[in-house]
Amino acid sequence: MPAPAPRKNHKVLGRLSLPERTFVADALRTETVGGVLLLAAAIAALIWANTPIRESYESVRDFHVGPAALGLDLSIEHWAADGLLAVFFFVAGIELKRELVAGDLRDPRAAALPVVAALSGMAVPALVYTLVNVTGGGSFDGWAVPTATDIAFALAVLAVIGTSLPSSLRAFLLTLAVVDDLFAILIIAVFFTENLNFAALGGAAVGLGVFWLLLRRGVRGWYVYVPLALVIWGLMYNSGVHATIAGVAMGLMLRCTTRKDEGEQRSPGERIEHLVRPLSAGLAVPLFALFSAGVAVSGGALGEVFTRPETLGVVLGLVVGKAVGIFGGTWLTARFTRASLSDDLAWPDVFAVSSLAGIGFTVSLLIGELAFAGDKALTDEVKAAVLMGSLIAAVLSGVLLKIRNAKYRRLWEDEERDEDLDGIPDIYEQDNPAYHLRMAEIHERKAAEHRRLAEVTGGASEGNDGPA
Structure with a gap:
């Protein structure tokens, strides 16, 4: 009886397979563009809300539109937060489903590191916020505010710093953010749901059941799913549960595996994500930022961010809690489980991403x-704290990433090297005998060229050394 093969450590931040690497690269490029648009929308909102035309901003933001008979007479701000963000969470649901069935989260042992890191990165900021407000006598209602990570903004910062970051580190950030989104959704569903309308909730559940059944039977056509999705969203909104939960639920129902026997090149989830992601990154999220980030900012207001316990807790939670929580969770998991970092990465890299x-x-x-929701003034102050905390985190991480950029560039060059010019990075061919044969031929050809060049150069030198 042969001895059992030794168990290998699961290097969660190790080099990705070539197909996964390509998928992650494509996703990151799209999210980076979305992050830039999101930043532009936030800046536009701040300018609009802090100039003499700020009254027009408030008028547009608070303008109500929609069928009142269906309980959907909402302000533009609410349409952006409850409607457009449902598209964002729909894409997040597809990403989560893909990670669960085809990514790192498929293997519980390999998923341990990003899951623990994400949980720690939510628990520690909540703890920091709570401690600050216990000490300062503030409200505990905002404990969940600093627990979230904005992947689009984070990837936009990575794009500004440079494109030579190792793909495995970017993939870790993407997986971390997907898990973070999942728990943020659960927090919204559990802690911010009041006065349930069970009739509407039951109708939404029936609609989701019909949605799932149509998917299982292979029914196609946007004209079937889009109207059904709108009905589910409207019922979910009227149920008292935040309407974005409907988007997540529908995203999780999509199949994210390909059926090779049917000749599928891409799964339905991947095809739909490819179509919907530009709408999410290019329209839904920027418009949400445009109508949510417009808070009046003055020198006094910025000073209060660091003196009021609720706002100080948000800033410290985002800047200190996130970094300590994610880095600490990653280190503890790598220290006490079989999951480990790639040999190409160092702990300062992980701290920078944290x-x-x-x-x-x-x-x-x-x-x-x-x-x-019941305190408009405090809501605006907390929004200012979110902006300030996110800005500080972006600057701090940008400095850390810039310091590490030289190492990132060397790692990137190693991953991209293609000396045999076959279109596949050499690092993915090192175990292929044909690759080594090609490389031997290339090196022999280069050596022969060097010998010929030396002969020509030597002959010219002898001729020049002769008598005039």
Whole structure:
């Protein structure tokens, strides 16, 4: 009886397979563009809300539109937060499903590191917020505000710093953010749901059941799913549960595995994500930022961010809590389990990315609106705290990433090297005998060229040394 094969450590931050690496690269490029648009929308909102035309901003933001008979007579701000963000969470649901069935989260042992890191990165900021407000006598209602990570903004910072970051580190940030989104959704569903309308909730559940049944039977056509999705969203909104939960639920129902026997090149989830992601990153999230980030900012208001316990707790939670929580969770998991870092990465790299996760813009703003819904002034102050905390986290992580950029560039060059010019990075061919044969031929050809060059050069030198 042969001896059992030794168990290998699961290097969660190790080099990705080539197909996964390509998928992650494509996703990151799209999210980076979305992050830039999100940043532009936030800046536009701040300018609009802090100039003499700020009254027009408030008028547009508070303008109500929609069928009142269906309970959907909402302000533009609410349409952005409850409607457009459902598209964002729909994409997040697809990403989560893909990670569960085809990514790192498929293997519980390999998923341990990003899951523990994400949980620690939510628990520690909540603890920091709570401690600050216990000490300062503030409100505990905002404990969940600093728990979120904005992946679009974080990836935009990575794009500004440079494109030579190792793909495994970027993939870790993406997986971390997906898990973070999942728990943020659970927090919204559990802690910010009041006065349930069970009839509407039951109707939404029936609609989701029909949605799932149509998917299982292979029914196709946007004209079937889009109207059904709108009905489910409307019922979910009227049920008292935050309407974005409908988007997540529908995203999780999509199949994210390919059926090779049917000749599928891409799964339905991947195809739909490819179609919907530009709508999410290019329209839904930026418009949400435009109508949520417009808070009046003055020198006094910025000073109060660091003196009021609720706002100080948000800033410290994002800047300190996120970095300590994610880095500490990653280190403890790598120390006491079989999961480990890639040999190419160092702990300062992980700390830099942990600091980067302190950018908690989109979902943090949403949770801030839900947590302090009855206090407009405090809601605006918390929004200012989210902006300030995210800015500090972006600057701090940017400095750390810049320091590490030289190492990132060397790692990137190793991953991209293709000396045999076959279109596949050499690092993915090192175990292929044909690759080594090609490389031997290439080296022999280069050596022969060097010998010929030396002969020509030597001959010319002899001729020049002769008598005139």
